[in-house]
Amino acid sequence: MEKAFTVAIDGPAASGKGTIARAVAAHFGFAYLDTGLLYRATGAKVAEGMTPVAASESLSPQDLQRDDLRSGAAGTAASKVAAIPEVRAALVAFQQGFARRPGGAVLDGRDIGTVICPAAEVKLYVTASDETRAQRRFAELSPSDPDLTLAQVLQDLRDRDARDSARATAPLKPAGDALVLDTSHLSIDEAVAQAVAAVEVGMS
Ligand SMILES: Nc1ncnc2c1ncn2[C@@H]1O[C@H](COP(=O)(O)OP(=O)(O)O)[C@@H](O)[C@H]1O
Numbered sequence: 001m002e003k004a005f006t007v008a009i010d011g012p013a014a015s016g017k018g019t020i021a022r023a024v025a026a027h028f029g030f031a032y033l034d035t036g037l038l039y040r041a042t043g044a045k046v047a048e049g050m051t052p053v054a055a056s057e058s059l060s061p062q063d064l065q066r067d068d069l070r071s072g073a074a075g076t077a078a079s080k081v082a083a084i085p086e087v088r089a090a091l092v093a094f095q096q097g098f099a100r101r102p103g104g105a106v107l108d109g110r111d112i113g114t115v116i117c118p119a120a121e122v123k124l125y126v127t128a129s130d131e132t133r134a135q136r137r138f139a140e141l142s143p144s145d146p147d148l149t150l151a152q153v154l155q156d157l158r159d160r161d162a163r164d165s166a167r168a169t170a171p172l173k174p175a176g177d178a179l180v181l182d183t184s185h186l187s188i189d190e191a192v193a194q195a196v197a198a199v200e201v202g203m204s
């Protein structure tokens with residue numbers, strides 16, 4: 001594909017957005033941007049003493065490659081800086097430029113279909129029950145954090161979703177024209193197949 005074509009994927013924590021986004025990008029040969037990493041890296045720099053706005057304005061490719069961005073603490077730090085309008089504003093141009101690059105792009109996050117790419121050709125809102133999401137995230141994080149409990153992961157997800165949904169700027173919510181994909185009872189292959197089918201409709 002020569003022209004721009006944007007697939008916007010939003011949803012709450014650990015719903016399967018990233019898994020679907022990566023698979024869709026690989027299937028169609030599109031570029032992929034995990035926009036949560038921008039907020040996680042900003043939060044990590046704030047934890048090291050930078051102000052949130054300076055951190056968001058100075059993000060480098062290396063900042064996005066740190067190996068400590070996937071932890072629960074990094075997710076919580078991300079959602080705190082993500083509520084600051086100036087931090088979000090500092091990250092808009094990069095995301096929009098990525099979305100409109102020639103050849104197609106998939107972006108996943110919280111506000112891609114609502115704020116970053118309201119004209120995206122395809123919009124998905126990926127969700128799953130709180131318990132399903134907590135079990136998936138627990139399975140992911142517990143091998144490297146033996147003290148972690150399922151109850152703690154569930155509480156962290158709920159706190160983060162509540163903060164992301166309640167903020168005034170770019171809150172977590174489905175775009176009016178998004179296709180809602182509940183993955184609670186879908187395998188990864190089934191969820192990806194439904195997303196691929198939605199993109200095929202968008203391309204036709
Ligand atoms: N449909 C699914 N069924 C089972 N596990 C899934 C499914 N989708 C995602 N997962 C797993 O759940 C975890 C969280 O998925 P991820 O794509 O990282 O979510 P998000 O990007 O929304 O935070 C990962 O370990 C992933 O392999």
Ligand SMILES: Nc1ccn([C@@H]2O[C@H](COP(=O)(O)OP(=O)(O)O)[C@@H](O)[C@H]2O)c(=O)n1
Pocket residue numbers: 011012013014015018035036037039040075078079080082108109110111112160164
């Ligand atoms: N487009 C985005 C992406 C992430 N975020 C914030 O960054 C946090 C981490 O996002 P993430 O996508 O990496 O989190 P997971 O859904 O993977 O757990 C979220 O809880 C949001 O607060 C956002 O506000 N807007």
